[in-house]
Amino acid sequence: MAMWSLLLWEALLPMAVTGTNIQGQVGGSVLLVAKHPQGFQVRDAIWRSLWPSEELLATFFQNSSQTLYHSRFLGRAQLHKNLSLELRPLESGDSGNFSVLLVDMGGRTQIQTLQLKVYDAVPRPAVQVFIAAAGDSQPPKMCQVFLSCWAPNISDVTYSWRQEGAIGFDLEPHGLLANGQVLSVSLGPRDKSVAYSCIVSNPVSWDLATVTPWESCHREAAPGNASYKDLLLLVVVPISLLLGLVGLLSAWHCGPCSGKKKKDVCADEVTPETENPLV
Numbered sequence: 001m002a003m004w005s006l007l008l009w010e011a012l013l014p015m016a017v018t019g020t021n022i023q024g025q026v027g028g029s030v031l032l033v034a035k036h037p038q039g040f041q042v043r044d045a046i047w048r049s050l051w052p053s054e055e056l057l058a059t060f061f062q063n064s065s066q067t068l069y070h071s072r073f074l075g076r077a078q079l080h081k082n083l084s085l086e087l088r089p090l091e092s093g094d095s096g097n098f099s100v101l102l103v104d105m106g107g108r109t110q111i112q113t114l115q116l117k118v119y120d121a122v123p124r125p126a127v128q129v130f131i132a133a134a135g136d137s138q139p140p141k142m143c144q145v146f147l148s149c150w151a152p153n154i155s156d157v158t159y160s161w162r163q164e165g166a167i168g169f170d171l172e173p174h175g176l177l178a179n180g181q182v183l184s185v186s187l188g189p190r191d192k193s194v195a196y197s198c199i200v201s202n203p204v205s206w207d208l209a210t211v212t213p214w215e216s217c218h219r220e221a222a223p224g225n226a227s228y229k230d231l232l233l234l235v236v237v238p239i240s241l242l243l244g245l246v247g248l249l250s251a252w253h254c255g256p257c258s259g260k261k262k263k264d265v266c267a268d269e270v271t272p273e274t275e276n277p278l279v
């Protein structure tokens with residue numbers, strides 16, 4: 001809706017503009033507006049695609065319009081009476097540059113170029129909760145979690161986070177990892193019901209998913225619940241390497257150990273989480 005009103009607002013500006021940027025959504029429609037100065041009485045109009053392929057899309061000559069050209073927009077282009085060209089439904093390959101040539105009654109010409117970018121609608125993201133460190137006490141007092149957000153097969157998305165119910169809440173930048181896809185937070189018992197939302201957006205759409213990470217701090221052992229191990233493998237590879245190195249060093253330290261008792265002590269120093277990525 002906002003885009004339509006923006007287009008209308010732009011259409012009211014008196015000056016002809018080149019290089020207008022227009023954004024559309026797959027499955028939706030766009031209106032490529034043919035602007036002309038006041039007093040410019042249009043006699044002919046020619047709409048073309050300039051890139052990625054040069055094609056004739058629509059013409060208006062001698063008071064009659066034509067859109068049945070063999071272009072990739074055949075059957076999807078409609079030339080309105082005011083000579084604006086509507087494209088619908090949009091496909092993901094429709095991005096490109098367009099131009100319209102207008103000719104007035106006196107034979108004067110004017111060319112406008114427009115740039116169209118078509119985006120997919122953003123799908124609902126998936127948020128996974130990884131427990132980095134739950135407090136030793138039962139139930140845990142503190143819980144360090146990583147929230148990982150992912151939107152399936154889509155480009156041009158930005159990730160952001162918000163804490164639900166918090167006004168003016170700012171997530172510390174150092175809590176954000178992997179281009180904003182991962183948020184690291186420390187939770188205490190007071191944060192039991194604090195929910196975080198991951199918002200994925202592109203210029204034409206957005207969606208979000210919300211989790212209450214404290215719940216996962218208690219369900220760490222439950223089957224199907226993502227563990228720290230998964231995060232090591234998937235996201236924080238450098239950390240896993242570092243921990244792996246520590247594991248290696250302690251294993252090396254264990255090497256010369258002899259006697260069952262001493263070995264057990266050494267093995268205790270290596271947590272299962274750091275051992276597994278090495279396997």
Ligand SMILES: *[C@@H]1O[C@H](CO)[C@@H](O)[C@H](O)[C@H]1NC(C)=O
Nearest residue numbers: 018019051096097113114115
């Ligand atoms: C499309 O138009 C934009 C803006 O006018 C321009 O910067 C860009 O180079 C054009 N792209 C191609 C491939 O012609």
Ligand SMILES: *[C@@H]1O[C@H](CO)[C@@H](O)[C@H](O)[C@H]1NC(C)=O
Nearest residue numbers: 042043061062063064081105
């Ligand atoms: C073009 O068509 C309109 C209505 O469709 C008509 O009023 C006008 O006279 C026509 N002009 C020419 C030049 O044929």
Ligand SMILES: *[C@@H]1O[C@H](CO)[C@@H](O)[C@H](O)[C@H]1NC(C)=O
Nearest residue numbers: 011031033034080081082084
């Ligand atoms: C042109 O016509 C279309 C379809 O009737 C309309 O949506 C649009 O607002 C009109 N104006 C401009 C400037 O394109």
Ligand SMILES: *[C@@H]1O[C@H](CO)[C@@H](O)[C@H](O)[C@H]1NC(C)=O
Nearest residue numbers: 092120123151152153154155
């Ligand atoms: C995303 O996945 C859907 C179906 O799973 C597929 O139709 C679509 O082409 C994919 N999009 C991209 C950009 O890979």
